[in-house]
Structures are given as C-alpha cells and as structure tokens.
Amino acid sequence: MKIFVPTSRSFSFRHTIRSHGWYDLPPFVLDDTSGTLGYVFSDEKGPVFGQMEAAGGGVQVGLSRPASESKIADDVRRILRLDESLSAFYHLAADHQTLYWAVQAKAGRLLRSPTVFEDLVKTICTTNCSWSLTRSMVKNIVEKLGPSDLTGRRAFPDAAAMAVADADFYRNEVRAGYRSHYFVELAESVAGGRLDPESWLVSDLPTADLKKEIKKVKGVGDYAAENLLKLLGRYDGLALDSWLRAGFYAKHNRGKKCPDTKIAKHYGRFGDWKGLAIWCDMTEGWFGSGK
C-alpha cells in the first residue's frame, strides 16, 4: 500500500530527513543510497513499517501492510513538519551570508517523532553521554519494550509500555545508568495521566514558562528543554551543548572558548529564531556542495 502526502514548494525532503541526528535513532531507518527514510508507524492494528521518499510535489510512503491512511499521513506531516512555515526565518536569514544557504536549500525543518513523548525520551537519552551511548539506549528501549509487527520491526513504545519496566530494567537492559529513575518516573507520570507532553505542542504559555514546565521533568535541564522546544516549533532558545559550543568556537571565535553569553549575543539579531539560526549555521557543512 502506498499513500501520497503533498508538500509545499518551500519543503526539502533531503534537508529535513538529515536535519539532525534523529534519523540515526530507531525506529527511524535512513537509507543513504536511495535517499529514503523508514519509520515504524503505529495505527489501530499495531506497528506498520513505512518507507518515505520524495515524489513530485510531495512525499510518497510505501507501507508494509494496509493501514489507516489518515493516521499515517498525520504522522508524516508531524515528522517532516509539513504544516510549519519557516518563511519568517527565511526572511531574516536571507540577509546573512552564513545562513543564506539554508534559504536556498529550504533547510531548517528539524526532523521529529510522531509524539512529543518519544522526542522527550530521546532527548533525555542525548544528555551527558556520547552519541553512541544515545543510540544504544534508544535502540534498547525500542528493541526491548516496543511492539513489533509480523516481520519483527519494532515501533517506539508508548508510555504505558515503558511504565511496565522498573529502574533495574533501565539500568541493566537499557544501560541508562542514573537516568533509569528518570524514565520510570516519566513513563508512570504520562501513563497515569499526570503529565501530558502532547499538550506542549498547542500550549499558549510563553516559551519561558513552557520551558519551566518541561524542566519539571527529572533529567531535563536547560539544554534538553531548549532542544525539545525546537522540536515543538519554538526556536528562541539556543539549546547549547558541547557540540554546538565547539562549532561556534571554531567558526566564529578563532577556536577559542568563550562564555555562552557571547554566543547568545551573536545570534541575538535573529530574535525568536536564534535557536534555528545557530543550528543552520553549525550544520551548513553537512550537506556538501549539493546544498
């Protein structure tokens, strides 16, 4: 079964699926050769594998079995952020040499998951560890707790599935270390209805207040909250981690360390879009000459 999801003229499939490291974390599967992105979706019948690829004027999704077309299309729009307009950012970026590439390439849509819960769990997995450990933790969560389809492909577990496991499981099986208690608490809160991360997508709160709400989740600090806010479509935080700082030092500060305040000042001109500005600035080299 195949479905077609139309996209706007300001959308680049190539630049969206490789916009940040999420493509490297299951249940995403990037095929560099074909330029396609796989994902294990879920509908009322359970997991279903979908292969997304650019097609004329849209995205075509090849599914491993007949599935709910509206549910899969909604998820694809969410994952690829097809309903989000970056025109205000492009308007700002067009005047800046280091960001003009993003305007030309239609870059800047940051790949995300179909649920805020999945993005939140993955974000916690990125804190205080190497990327290989992040990959290992997410892989273990999906393989050991995610529901599987008939071919053995596994979807990301929902909060109820994650709440079944205890801290020892996260420590010994997921290798989450001190984060183990955070996952138990988060999963139980969401499964029990005491926390609703999906509501953050439509929250009326100012970003600063929403950030405070997100930081109430154990294991989420400034970096993690601002990273998640970017995935919610709010770019006024820089989400500085060691990689972004090092990139800034190399590109704009002659390789020397500097306070975060200097980085913030550098991108201050982009106002509410500064988080996206620094990300595009630092990832320009990812796409080579084929921008």
Next chain:
DNA sequence: GCGTCCAGGTCTACC
C-alpha cells in the same frame, strides 16, 4: 585484557 582517565548534562546540597 585490565585499569585509569575523560567527556557529556543534570541533580542536589550548600553557600
């Protein structure tokens, strides 16, 4: 193969 050191964000206790 083993031991040691280090990087990576967040939490808690303390000032």
Next chain:
DNA sequence: GGTAGACCTGGACGC
C-alpha cells in the same frame, strides 16, 4: 542565584 561534587557509560589511552 551561583557553585561543587556526584551520577554513569563508553571510548581512548597506557601498560
């Protein structure tokens, strides 16, 4: 509000 130390893992390094 700011700071120090603990948390835990995988990888790098030296032996």
